[in-house]
Amino acid sequence: MRAQNNPQSGATTLAAIPQPRMSFGRWFREKGWRHAVAIAATLFSIFPLLYVLSAALNPTGTMAGSTTLFTNIGLQNFVDLFSNEQRPFGKWFVNTLVIGVVTSAATVFLGALAAYAFSRMRFAGRRFSLLALLLLQMFPQLLAVVAIFLLLNYIGDIIPAVGLGSSLGLIMVYLGGALGVNTYLMYGFFNTVPKSLDESARIDGASHAQVFFRIIMPLVTPILAVVGLLAFIGISSEFVIASVVLTDPDSQTLAVGLYSYVAQQRSENWGVFAAGAVLAAVPVMALFLFLQKYITSGLTAGSVKG
Amino acid sequence: MSGESTSTRGAATPARGADGAPRGGKRRLPSGPDSLLGILAKIILLGIVDAVAAYALFQLAVGEEWLVFAISLVVTVGINWIYLRKDGLPAKYLAPGVLFLLVFQVFVMFFSTYIAFTNYGDGHNSTKEDAISSIQLSALERVPDSPQYAATVVEDGDELLLLVTDPSGAVGLGGAEQPLEPVQSAQLDATGKAIGLDGYTTLQFGDILGRQGEVSSLVVPLTDNLDDGTLQTQDGSTAYVFKPRLTYDESADTFTHVGTGVVYSDSGEGTFRADDGSELGTGWKIHVGFENFAKAFGDDNLRGPLLQVVVWTFAFAFLSVITTFGLGLFLAIAFNRADLKGKRFYRILMILPYAFPAFLSGLVWSGLMNAEFGFINNAILGGANLPWLTDPILSKVSVLLVNLWLGYPYMFLVCTGALQSLPAEAEEAARMDGASAWMIFRAIKLPLLLVSLAPLLISSFAFNFNNFNVIYMLTGGGPRFSDTTFDIGHTDILITMVYKVAFGTGAGRDYGLASALAIIIFIVVGVISAISFRKTKALEEIN
Numbered sequence: 001m002r003a004q005n006n007p008q009s010g011a012t013t014l015a016a017i018p019q020p021r022m023s024f025g026r027w028f029r030e031k032g033w034r035h036a037v038a039i040a041a042t043l044f045s046i047f048p049l050l051y052v053l054s055a056a057l058n059p060t061g062t063m064a065g066s067t068t069l070f071t072n073i074g075l076q077n078f079v080d081l082f083s084n085e086q087r088p089f090g091k092w093f094v095n096t097l098v099i100g101v102v103t104s105a106a107t108v109f110l111g112a113l114a115a116y117a118f119s120r121m122r123f124a125g126r127r128f129s130l131l132a133l134l135l136l137q138m139f140p141q142l143l144a145v146v147a148i149f150l151l152l153n154y155i156g157d158i159i160p161a162v163g164l165g166s167s168l169g170l171i172m173v174y175l176g177g178a179l180g181v182n183t184y185l186m187y188g189f190f191n192t193v194p195k196s197l198d199e200s201a202r203i204d205g206a207s208h209a210q211v212f213f214r215i216i217m218p219l220v221t222p223i224l225a226v227v228g229l230l231a232f233i234g235i236s237s238e239f240v241i242a243s244v245v246l247t248d249p250d251s252q253t254l255a256v257g258l259y260s261y262v263a264q265q266r267s268e269n270w271g272v273f274a275a276g277a278v279l280a281a282v283p284v285m286a287l288f289l290f291l292q293k294y295i296t297s298g299l300t301a302g303s304v305k306g
Numbered sequence: 307m308s309g310e311s312t313s314t315r316g317a318a319t320p321a322r323g324a325d326g327a328p329r330g331g332k333r334r335l336p337s338g339p340d341s342l343l344g345i346l347a348k349i350i351l352l353g354i355v356d357a358v359a360a361y362a363l364f365q366l367a368v369g370e371e372w373l374v375f376a377i378s379l380v381v382t383v384g385i386n387w388i389y390l391r392k393d394g395l396p397a398k399y400l401a402p403g404v405l406f407l408l409v410f411q412v413f414v415m416f417f418s419t420y421i422a423f424t425n426y427g428d429g430h431n432s433t434k435e436d437a438i439s440s441i442q443l444s445a446l447e448r449v450p451d452s453p454q455y456a457a458t459v460v461e462d463g464d465e466l467l468l469l470v471t472d473p474s475g476a477v478g479l480g481g482a483e484q485p486l487e488p489v490q491s492a493q494l495d496a497t498g499k500a501i502g503l504d505g506y507t508t509l510q511f512g513d514i515l516g517r518q519g520e521v522s523s524l525v526v527p528l529t530d531n532l533d534d535g536t537l538q539t540q541d542g543s544t545a546y547v548f549k550p551r552l553t554y555d556e557s558a559d560t561f562t563h564v565g566t567g568v569v570y571s572d573s574g575e576g577t578f579r580a581d582d583g584s585e586l587g588t589g590w591k592i593h594v595g596f597e598n599f600a601k602a603f604g605d606d607n608l609r610g611p612l613l614q615v616v617v618w619t620f621a622f623a624f625l626s627v628i629t630t631f632g633l634g635l636f637l638a639i640a641f642n643r644a645d646l647k648g649k650r651f652y653r654i655l656m657i658l659p660y661a662f663p664a665f666l667s668g669l670v671w672s673g674l675m676n677a678e679f680g681f682i683n684n685a686i687l688g689g690a691n692l693p694w695l696t697d698p699i700l701s702k703v704s705v706l707l708v709n710l711w712l713g714y715p716y717m718f719l720v721c722t723g724a725l726q727s728l729p730a731e732a733e734e735a736a737r738m739d740g741a742s743a744w745m746i747f748r749a750i751k752l753p754l755l756l757v758s759l760a761p762l763l764i765s766s767f768a769f770n771f772n773n774f775n776v777i778y779m780l781t782g783g784g785p786r787f788s789d790t791t792f793d794i795g796h797t798d799i800l801i802t803m804v805y806k807v808a809f810g811t812g813a814g815r816d817y818g819l820a821s822a823l824a825i826i827i828f829i830v831v832g833v834i835s836a837i838s839f840r841k842t843k844a845l846e847e848i849n
Binding site: 034037046049053055068104111116121126141149171172176179233236239244256259273 | 362402403409411637640672801824
């Protein structure tokens with residue numbers, strides 16, 4: 001909000017006074033170097049991505065064949081990717097989507113329930129709970145990966161459907177982190193929804209559940225989308241716990257499966273791996289770019305809270 | 307922003323009363339009646355939860371896991387109590403998330419601590435009873451002049467069983483779980499060999515080939531006592547009697563080798579050990595106190611490498627924050643000009659690495675940096691042979707470079723936001739006083755930026771402290787240290803080390819040691835968080 005009052009810093013204000021014509025030296029000192037920096041940074045950013053795209057399209061398929069970008073173009077790697085029965089890429093893709101979508105949807109829902117309680121209700125232990133959440137999120141779940149492995153191993157003996165090797169078990173593990181930082185993000189946003197809205201609905205006879213589902217949820221959709229997206233991106237990249245829980249190739253996710261392509265012999269399967277990487281990355285990147293306005297404003301809002 | 311709503315809420319709180327006793331008046335805001343849909347949803351969801359719980363409780367009772375049974379019962383009753391009573395609204399909203407949090411975040415932390423004090427790991431993953439029967443099974447040896455049994459492999463559901471005909475012509479059936487028992491009505495072939503039994507599927511030759519491993523690992527006890535011997539078959543058509551080389555003496559709690567007479571007794575360390583120091587392969591889980599921690603800091607095989615890993619972990623996290631923040635801030639400043647053409651275009655291309663899935667980045671860069679075939683050596687450096695990932699120092703540089711690539715777009719975005727929210731007046735005033743651009747940056751902008759960005763830099767440090775993906779995908783922690791048998795290397799950070807000790811291929815899985823290392827990280831992260839809490843006063847934001 002404050003940013004709108006001073007869209008640019010004072011340097012701009014002073015330099016933006018119209019000048020009839022700039023010498024090259026002046027132009028370079030004012031703006032040219034910025035373009036040079038921008039081009040260098042852009043090249044640094046995109047050349048690995050161009051490289052992987054080129055390797056994916058290069059039918060020779062090994063790393064040695066890819067010393068120039070985009071000289072050979074063909075789709076052989078993609079064909080190989082989908083015809084390997086030991087490494088069912090299609091299944092990995094579906095698994096990743098299912099695990100990612102279910103987990104992020106559940107994460108958003110559980111987080112929203114908690115944020116609603118924290119934002120709208122006053123109860124004993126509320127402050128303590130908020131504090132505990134803040135502390136707990138400092139300890140990443142992957143540190144306890146051994147305990148998670150043994151716990152799921154044990155649960156699997158009782159209820160095989162949620163034990164080691166099952167997506168459901170993995171989803172439940174991920175939901176252990178559903179509160180924490182997400183609740184905080186949503187809690188802050190819920191607080192911006194005027195309380196008078198739900199109070200008047202309550203007076204009109206709405207139950208608390210109706211207030212939550214019919215009034216609050218529609219109003220906080222933006223933050224729900226951001227949290228869901230960030231959760232989805234995070235989960236689709238998660239390797240440690242997924243690699244320990246999902247043992248059977250058919251049940252694995254893209255992160256675990258694609259790693260297996262290059263874990264042993266990096267240069268042999270390079271083209272096929274690159275093809276898989278492109279297919280795995282494109283949907284996520286597209287989603288990210290599509291929603292980048294919200295994501296970046298979320299990030300920057302977080303940064304200038306003080 | 308939230309100050310306004312806070313104050314109104316603060317005023318509303320006392321009027322409503324803590325226990326929600328009806329007071330009348332509009333301040334009370336009683337819940338309206340739940341809609342039919344709501345009640346229905348509640349009944350169905352609670353029903354599903356109870357059904358699953360009942361199933362789990364039943365299984366636990368069958369397995370005689372009484373402690374877990376009791377805990378599960380309490381939790382189930384608690385859930386029902388929360389949702390069936392009228393009051394306690396906050397609990398209804400918090401319970402689902404908190405339940406997962408308690409099991410998969412809080413409990414596993416405590417469980418890790420417990421494991422850290424045991425010798426859990428390869429060869430030590432169960433109880434002593436399990437270890438004894440496992441030793442008996444694995445120590446089986448074919449009796450030299452054993453009678454030959456004609457065998458047929460049959461299947462009942464998924465379970466394989468052996469249908470055997472002993473030399474005298476008597477037919478018996480047994481499996482891994484059930485000792486051999488005589489059967490009467492088997493179908494016999496011309497030689498008198500039993501080849502089928504009602505209710506069981508006989509495996510044909512092709513099936514046996516396909517399930518070779520299962521067939522040859524099938525061990526059928528002759529009687530309830532394993533010491534009496536077992537039947538095993540290699541080819542699925544003849545079985546021989548095997549007897550354990552090691553016999554267990556229950557009263558003395560020792561194993562005796564049948565051939566050599568060597569006695570193995572409980573060593574007190576979860577194994578059976580002989581006087582000459584040799585141990586039997588399978589042990590069991592015991593509590594070892596601080597042994598794992600002592601091992602981490604005392605064992606020559608581990609102490610040196612661990613210290614290096616700790617130092618590198620801090621260096622990596624610190625340098626990652628510095629480099630990404632430095633580059634991000636520099637770019638943010640360079641771009642902080644409204645009249646820069648193509649700004650949007652540059653920006654989108656520059657944040658692409660941030661959108662690229664993190665696990666792929668390390669793998670892609672590992673290809674780029676491959677010494678022999680990599681794009682960097684072959685195309686950019688014209689055929690140089692720089693060992694980017696295999697030289698101790700260069701590999702660290704590579705890791706930092708890749709993490710810079712991954713991390714700077716985030717810092718760029720964040721710095722851009724922070725820069726734009728800086729007050730313009732201070733800068734204008736400084737400019738009027740004749741301060742140079744650099745002085746303005748050093749003395750005004752940077753301190754102001756650091757105030758608002760400090761929490762993010764600290765959380766970035768904490769994140770990089772456990773940045774598993776970059777390290778594991780790029781170098782796998784390599785190049786390996788030459789002075790240890792553990793699979794640890796120059797670029798390993800603590801978290802990759804934990805993973806490799808627990809699930810790696812180096813010196814065997816050691817869950818106890820891995821958990822001890824994880825606890826060391828817990829403590830380090832805890833200290834960092836405590837310091838950052840005090841510095842950033844994050845707690846003050848909780849209202």
